[in-house]
Amino acid sequence: MTHGEANVDSARSYTVQGIVLRHYVLGENDKILVLFTRDQGLKRVVGKGMRKANTRIGGRLEPLRENQIQLAKGRSMDVVVQAEGTQRFPAVMEDLDRLAVAIAAAEVLMAFLEEDDPAPEIYDLYVSLLAALVPGTEPQVLTAAFELQVLDLLGYRPELDACLACERAIETGDEAYALNIEAGGVICDRCGPTTAGRQIRMSAGGWRLLRQLQETPLDALAGVTDEPRRLAGMRRALREYLGFRAEKDLKAQGMFEWIPTTAPA
Numbered sequence: 001m002t003h004g005e006a007n008v009d010s011a012r013s014y015t016v017q018g019i020v021l022r023h024y025v026l027g028e029n030d031k032i033l034v035l036f037t038r039d040q041g042l043k044r045v046v047g048k049g050m051r052k053a054n055t056r057i058g059g060r061l062e063p064l065r066e067n068q069i070q071l072a073k074g075r076s077m078d079v080v081v082q083a084e085g086t087q088r089f090p091a092v093m094e095d096l097d098r099l100a101v102a103i104a105a106a107e108v109l110m111a112f113l114e115e116d117d118p119a120p121e122i123y124d125l126y127v128s129l130l131a132a133l134v135p136g137t138e139p140q141v142l143t144a145a146f147e148l149q150v151l152d153l154l155g156y157r158p159e160l161d162a163c164l165a166c167e168r169a170i171e172t173g174d175e176a177y178a179l180n181i182e183a184g185g186v187i188c189d190r191c192g193p194t195t196a197g198r199q200i201r202m203s204a205g206g207w208r209l210l211r212q213l214q215e216t217p218l219d220a221l222a223g224v225t226d227e228p229r230r231l232a233g234m235r236r237a238l239r240e241y242l243g244f245r246a247e248k249d250l251k252a253q254g255m256f257e258w259i260p261t262t263a264p265a
């Protein structure tokens with residue numbers, strides 16, 4: 001069965017704006033694409049003939065490119081008819097650290113988002129992440145900012161402004177604080193010893209960086225960086241926070257095994 005344009009019943013086709021997050025091989029010729037669409041959330045669709053090298057549509061539907069994609073209604077999964085590229089992010093593919101950020105963000109999206117459940121603000125956040133992954137930005141800073149802001153949009157925003165136990169406002173002094181994973185935010189040093197739950201120590205500098213990345217648009221992070229140790233500590237804390245939220249989230253359960261639990265070298 002072929003799917004040339006001439007065979008398309010236009011009443012049964014529609015167009016979405018989207019990015020391929022991942023693809024799987026299906027049989028000898030085809031692929032299943034996990035699409036993140038702006039208006040319909042995640043969609044799993046079939047790309048007929050896309051395993052063959054050098055097909056025009058297949059080239060456009062490589063991961064990390066934004067396309068206008070025409071889909072035809074299928075019995076179990078909709079089928080790609082046509083794809084027009086709207087945006088490429090060449091700098092992402094040129095650097096392993098930047099590519100790793102884009103892939104890790106795609107994993108977060110696939111873990112938390114529902115199929116056919118629109119999340120246009122999260123889509124726009126992902127596009128702005130891909131656009132911001134250029135020379136002059138720190139990949140670890142962009143990852144942390146994306147994760148903090150996607151948590152916010154998912155309804156899991158970590159509380160950083162006031163201690164979750166005593167509600168005292170956290171000041172930018174040089175006290176030490178802790179991020180309490182279960183409670184979902186910061187605990188002051190007075191309440192720390194008497195508060196239950198896994199806590200990750202945080203310096204005032206680490207707290208300030210998290211606050212900054214929670215609020216700053218991704219396209220305004222050029223040149224923002226910090227000490228490698230602080231960046232690595234922040235990454236570990238956010239990985240753990242995301243993993244805990246994913247476990248509590250029915251949809252995401254069991255989908256977060258990829259999170260590395262050991263510290264990066």
Ligand SMILES: [Zn+2]
Nearest residue numbers: 163166188191
């Ligand atoms: Zn407190």
